[in-house]
Amino acid sequence: MISKDEYPRYKAWLRRVAEFKDFTDDQFDYLTDQMQVKTFAKGQILFDQGDMRDRYYFMISGLVRTERLDDTGNFGFLSYIKEKKGFPYRGLFQDEEYAYSAEAMTSIEIISFPMSKFEAVIQENQLATKRVIQEMGQIINRNEDQLQRMVISSATKRVEQALEIFSEQLGEPKANGETYVPYPITLIELARVSGTTRETASRAVQKLISDGLISYQHKNFTFFGETLA
Incomplete structure (x- = not known):
């Protein structure tokens, strides 16, 4: 205290x-x-x-x-x-x-x-x-939006939606147009939000990195665009 x-x-x-x-x-x-x-x-x-x-x-x-x-x-x-x-x-x-x-x-x-x-x-x-x-x-709107975005069968898409939610709710916009999440988000945490396994979350993140849409360093995400579509 x-x-x-x-x-x-x-x-x-x-x-x-x-x-x-x-x-x-x-x-x-x-x-x-x-x-x-x-x-x-x-x-x-x-x-x-x-x-x-x-x-x-x-x-x-x-x-x-x-x-x-x-x-x-x-x-x-x-x-x-x-x-x-x-x-x-x-x-x-x-x-x-x-x-x-x-x-x-x-x-x-x-x-x-x-x-x-x-x-x-x-x-x-x-x-x-x-x-x-x-x-x-605002809390009700965010929660309803999160629930709606998670009701999809594709685990990979749920991971992408969870990442976008992290970006929107926790991200800080930078002058260069990037969005940086200043809080460490583990792959296990991402998997929990997405309702999938750590392995699936890891594969989805690696694909987004290889596509040049995000970076993931020291458990911090950076988003290079507004969406991951």
Whole structure:
């Protein structure tokens, strides 16, 4: 856990972030009164699906993977949360438990607040409520798009679609037109998202590299065009 002597610096940073600009000073002080700032190592679990939904998280740096399992435990839906993004939004004002698990994909630094306080301040502030609704809409759109793009029989095509999703959601555009994903993505991770084997994912990646569409160095992907078609 970060020393509380450092908290004023984190509060000042947070106040400049779009998601927190709309709060009044009193609302912001109320929200951050029980704020925690922590670091997690790669592979550490923030919470499990079914745990009490008692904290709202906001990413400072790094990447978190979320996974929701169906009732059988055989099917999992994966999504990713990068810096300057908050979670969970699912279940606001309603659920008592987290709807998915969250794991650090890299070393991360993260702020959290009591969920009850977060819900209270967004309920009081119309601009904050609007921003949360917009964020939830974007999450729904991304998840629906991901599901639709993964419902294809060809494993190779699913790998290509998963790579494009990584590019769109996690990539950083460069001045030369390339898109670089600054987070390490293993072939095993790519295979999990694609619903296939590591071997199939590896073959698909090697083909895209040989076709000059991507590069894959030190587990980081670079995309040389907007699509892999």
